[in-house]
Every structure is written in structure tokens, then in C-alpha cells.
Amino acid sequence: MGKPIIAIAGLGCENSTFTPSRTKVPAFHPKRGDEIFDFKHNQFLKKGTKLGDAAEWIGTLTGHAMPGGRVTTEAFEELAGEIVSRLADITKSSKLDGLWYDIHGAMFVDGLEDAEAELLRRIRAVIGPDVVVSASMDLHGNVSRELAHQTDLITCYRTAPHVDVLETRQRACRNLVNVLGQSSGGQKPTLPIKAWIPLPILLPGEQTSTRDEPASHIYAAVPEVEAMDGLIDSAIWVGYAWGDERRNRAIVMATGTNEAAVCQGAEKLAELFWESHADFKFVAPTGTFDECFDAAVASKARPYYISDSGDNPTAGGSGDVTWILSQILNREEVRKGLDGPRIIYASIPGPEAVQIATEAGVGAQVSVIAGAEVDNLHSGPIKLTGRVHAIRHGDIHAVTEVVLQVGNVFVILTKLRKPYHLERDFKQLNLDARNGADIVVVKIGYLEPELFDMANDWMLALTPGGVDQDLERLGHHLIRRPIWPFDKHFETPPNLKARIIAPSHEPLTGPDE
Template structure:
């Protein structure tokens, strides 16, 4: 089947309660995501990676489709996308769609989207972008998009696109597979000549991020059921569990499907999700109890205990610079109990990393590490940790990634240091990246497998690479910008019929 397709991408997960916004520079830094790229350079850079647009491009080549690259950009999760950044990105994509239409017959548009972006001037950023493209191309041209599992899917998104499909894993190890599923949906749409039937239902409660992992129940069983229903009904189902920190009317989980039996399949999966609600119970610990439990487990374990510092997860809008878990480690004497076998990372503090590089390995520095940042409660997080830190190791921050969450072969952290205080090792970086790959510890001489306790600034993505080596995984609720429990947030726009917790 010969067809011409404009392809592009816009990815941002917006925590409207977070302290920092995503401006144009954020989409050009290349921290969590590859930096802004346009045209043929996008094809060359992204076609081989574990990323939806990479999977789509590989599937398109197999089908002989002609791809017309626009641009692709993603920014580290944060507060709102600025008006300037959104309009620049939307403008490039819409201009390229318009040009492609004028050059020849355009058959389709594929977009690699997140689905939970909120701009300063549009609560439904993806719905706005898809609607602008639909207005340009009319009803004949197919529009298909892939979405993150945490998408807050809106009626406007479902109406503007011919088909949407979401990841089925968290940690997200099926990103490229999702791009390939988008290609299959596009193939079905082109063969049919019109949209397939679609049905969607909202889940009437928010799901905390930490219970969304598909490496544990109930999510694991629900996605197995989703795949079985796909096969039984010849549909393509998606269950986007939502990003529960976006104060918009459409925040929350949604189930939808494309295909003749879409309504039947959606109703069956929806029923499995909503009952019993108790299956989604959140289990979190305060900082010092989390460390105390980790110490008790570690005493008789041969493998590390991993603690998720979930409320400072830079993959969910935090800045990865709070110190609540670090204070707890010191207060509980973790480093004295297990000297140089307790590590925390990544802590974003460019000034501390620069000072460590200037001093050199072996030097002792008097530092104020981390920051007290505004949180969703209106209060600030724990005070910086002041003390004398020994420079344990240094790195230029160029890290080759080896874990299953890697979008690209490497990441740039900038000047990076391992600082030691009271026997605790702290990996301090100059860029914000969540701790989702063991190499991010290893780059400064911290061997994760040899540690007794690891504190990871992440919510769930770390599980992909750390669960295989962990004796136990605990979730800690230290003060930070990303609420572990959505019910803690000061909602204004969430509809009254959507419960803030299961």
C-alpha cells in the first residue's frame, strides 16, 4: 500500500502543581528526551531507538510508505508548557502538514504524543494540536497518534484523531512496539477508507502513579486481559491510566478501543478495572520508617533494598533536588551501619557538582546540598543538607545506558560527582534525569549490586533495571512536588464525579 505520511512528535507530561515550566529551551536540552530535531535529521536520529516514532518508522519502511518528517521534541516533565514553546512546536508541525498537502496527495499524519501535556493557554494541548491538524487536512486524511500510558485522554483528542493507541507497560519498555501498533491501526484505517468504530469510557477515580506499575498486580493482570480481549474481538484496546497531577477537567484514566466490537471490549475491560477498587490500594511509608524498614531487611539480605523517593521524581514534574530522604538516611544512621553501601541518586545540584570538580577527588567540601522547594501543600520541602562532604568520585556525565528504559544509547548529565557524608553516597548531577538505569550510579563508581540500600529519585521506571537486583522495593513519601496520593493535591478543575483516590 503506497501512501504519503507526515510524521512528528510532541512529548510533555505536565504536573500543573510543579515549580518549573517547560519553555522552548527545555525542549532543546535533551535531558529525559532527545533534544528538538527536525526533518531528515529526525529520521536518522530516532528511527532505531526504543521510542514510538522509531517503531512507527520501522513499520512504515516494511510497508513501503513514504514518510515526510516534520519535527520531534520532548521536555523533562514539569509544570505547564509555555505558550511560546507550544506555539513554536505546533506551528512547525502544522506548517509541514500544510506544505505536504500542497506538494502532492497526503494520505495520513502520524504523531508521537504523550497525551498529558498542559500548555499555559490550552489545558488540552494534544487535543488542540490534533484539532489544528484536522482543520488543515479535512476528514479524508487519516490522523493516528501513539500515547503514553499516563495520557489524560480527552474527548477532543478522540474526536480529532482517527485512531489513538497507548503504551501497555509501566515502566515503559514497549514504546517502539506502540509505534508499530499505531502503524497497524493506520493500515486498518487506510484499507477501510474510513474510521473504524470507537468507544471510550472514563474510570471514575484517579490512580496513584505507584500503583500503576505493570510489573505487579493488579495492572499486570488487567493488561493481560486487555490483550486477550484484543484477540477475542479483533479490536485494538488501550487503557491510559492517566497522569494524576494535572489539574484539568479531563484528568484521569480512560479505556477505549477501535474496531467493530469496540463497545463490548471496552465495557468488559472497564468492569475489570473499576471493581474491586481496593485492588488499587497505595502502600507508602514516611521517610524515616522507610529507612528503618530498609535497614532491617538489608541486615539479612545479599541484595540491595531499593527505596523510591517518589515525590521528587523528575520524571513526573519534580526537580530531583529535595533532601527528605537524605535527612532520613543520616538520622537513621544508615551510612554508619553500612559505610559506603548506602547511595542516593540522582540529586540535581549543578553548583555542588561544579564545586566538587573544582576541588577534586579526595577533597572535603562544606556544602549546602539540595534545595527546599515549593510543594503541592503550599509548604516547602526539607531544608538543604549542610555538612562536610568528601568527593568520592567524579564524572563528565556522559553515561552509556544499558537498561531497558533507554530511549537513546547515552545521556548527558553534565559535571557529576559522588559525594560522601556519614557513610552515605550521594550522586549529584548537573542535569535532571530520574534514576532509571544502573549506569547512572555506576558512572561515579557506585556499584548498585554491592549496595545495601539504594534510594532512587523515581516512581516506577527504575523497576525495569533495578527490580532484577533488588531484595525488596519500598516506596517513600518524602516532601516534594509530585504527590504520591492524588487526594493530597489542591484540585480546582477536577470534576466532582471523579474520586481523588480509588
């Protein structure tokens, strides 16, 4: 028999339903056909690699957008329509055996529920129910009962911060190739048994980092369960806390060839998670902005990092809330100008401000207005007067970056929003965020690995925005109740028994629980 033919398709995005911004087609940076194999996390499928040579891989369209507000209906329809069209063309000349479904799991689309399941339903309508589908996901994604039904294999990251992105993608493809390799003589492969367990828990990533307990011991059990006889994969999804939809909650799944083992493995992980549900705490000391800034000023640790968590663009924030920058500039210590603490602030979008500063050039004194063009629910635009410290063009996210020195505060302004997670992000702007600042304020939740290494101490500021860490003040009204931490008391304990999910070619029966 020849190699299995496997298509690649998917859209990945994390969208806060509490952020007023909208995500459009260009944000996905769509890759088509062979472009997909040049993506840095897909090169393990190039010809000459073990997995690349194990099948005939055909790229259709994939797209990965920076987190933000909901995807527009028009954007989803355009990209989903192209995926379906490309798959239809492939099926005219080739019989597909498999599909790698490359998604995130927390995509929300205007006017649509359960976007990933809806996209896969449309794909199934073209490729048919017998094509084996393997999905790779972020652990902050959502696995609805319908998505579990439409997929045959499914896995997600096991680390947060996510240092196993490549490993997870490889695992999804390797599991798919292995299942397809079990077929012979033209027979259909035996589909894995899927156990699915929903948990009434919805927590932000800043309370569930696998660097800390209890998530560290819970996720350490995932490969142990996967190693059980009769299992192919096991996974835990924390869910996406800033999406307001019925599917948003924690999920445990296991897949394999032995029903008893699959159920046992899934139930072990679910029980571990539920036993610890009240033990999750923030990954760092938290406080109001003033509490965090007071601690930073008083500390001898340098640099001291403050996480502006409510407007984190990599969790779905718009990135242009000016509230904390306004607070910084109003602090008495900062009003001392060059005698105050040396502060780096990353960042605030301001296209017009960037243009003015760029035209003026490095060293020029300018007055500009930036921020709150998208999210003005918490604060308005901010006026900044200072010296242009640096200008940089060509960033994949920001396009153009400018550093404006306002007294002793170095404010990074961007044409488009950008996350600042790496030391080089600062060095490229002639900023030393490791040894050259007293305080560094970054729009992020938990510190990504390089920032964590650079910080000598840090606090997580509970600031307002579309990804506010105080979930209970955001106003969820569509999520299932009761659910922790919105509800602290449960009249009856949750059902932690595994539900066997029917394969996609069979009807999905039973209650929508």
C-alpha cells in the same frame, strides 16, 4: 496506486501541575525531518523495513521531554507553530493521507487546557479533516472526548513499567497503514468506529503496575478484546494522577469496523476496571521515611532500596527536593560516619555545587550547597561537606555528575536533574548499586526493571513533592467529581456504556461528560 503519504508529528511530556518547575523548548530535544527516523524507537520506519517501505513517511517535528512542571506558553507556541508550519509546507506539494501523532498524553501548558487536543486542532486546520490520524500514547496519558474526536486511531502502552514502547509505536503505525490500504480507486478509506468510556478513577502508576494485580489481569484482557472480530485496537488509560484538569481520569477506548463489537469490547474492559477500582494497592510496602529507613537498617537484605516517590523526576517531580536527603543525614545511624550503613543517594541537582566539586577534582574535600533551587516548598537548600568520589561529564540529562562522599553516604549531584534507572548509571560513577551498598535511595516511584532486579528488598517512601503519592493532600480542584479515591461513595454507579465518538470531519455532539 502509489504508497500512502504519512507525516509524523507530536510533542510528548508528562507535566505535574503541582511542581513549580517549568518545561522549556530545549527539554524536548526536538527532532526535525529525517532526524526523526534516527530516534531509537523510530528506526522501524527506516527504508528497508516492512513498515518503512509500506508508506512514504515524512518527518516534521517531534519532541519528547523528561517529565517535569508545566510547559511554558512560549515553548508550546514555538514548537506547535513549527509543526504546523512544516505541515503547511508539505501540503503545498503533497497530498497527505495519514499522520502519526506521536504524543504522551499528560502534557500541561500554562494557560491552556487539553494541550494534545489543542495541538491536533491546529494540525487539523492545516492538513484537513480527511487525513487519517493515528495516535500512540502512554497509558498514564489522558484521552479527552475532544482528543478522541480529533483522532481516528488511538492506542497506548499495555505495560507499566513500560517495556512495550516500541511495540506500541509500531502498532499505531501498522494500524494506520492498514486502514489507508483499504482505500482504492482514489476513494477515501473507511474510518474506524470509535467507542470511548470515561471512568471516575484517578490512580498513580505506583498503584497500577501491570506487574501486579488487579492491573495484571485487567491489561491481560486488552489483547483478548482486540482479537475480537471487527476490532482494530483496544486500550486502557489509567490517566495522569498529578495533573489537575477536567480530562484527568481513566479512559477505555476500542476502535474497529463493527459498532456492536467495538462497544462490546470497550464495555468489557471498562467493567473489568471498575469492578477492581477499590482493589488497587501500592506495588510495595509503603511508609514514612523513618519507617522505610528503620526497615532498611533492620533488614538483612542487601541492597535495600528506598523509593523517594514524592519528587520522582520521571513522573513530573522537580527532582531537587532535599527533604529526604536531610532526613538521611540526620539519622543517628548515618552520623556514625564510616561505621554506619553504606548508602547511595540518587540524586540532587546543584549546578554550583557540581562546578565547585569539578574544579576541586576527585579526592578533594569540599563544602557545597545544593537543591531546592526550583522546589523549595518542602525544604530548603542543603549543605554537604565531603570528599569528591567521582566526576563524569557528557550525560544527556545531567550534563555533569559528581559523587560526594559524606561519611558513608554517597550523594550524586547533577548539573541538571536526571533519573537513575539503570545499573550503568551507577557504574559510570564508580558506584556499585547491586553489591556494594547497604541502602540505595532513588528518586522514583515503582522500581524500573533493572532496579527491581538489583534490589533484594524495597519500600516506597511516601515523601512530599510535586508527585506526592498521597493524592488527597495535593489539592486537586479542577478534576471531575465524584472520582475514586477522592470520593469513596457514589450515589449512582458510573455509566459504563460505550459512547460512539464522531469522526473529526463531523461535529462532536452530546454532553461533555
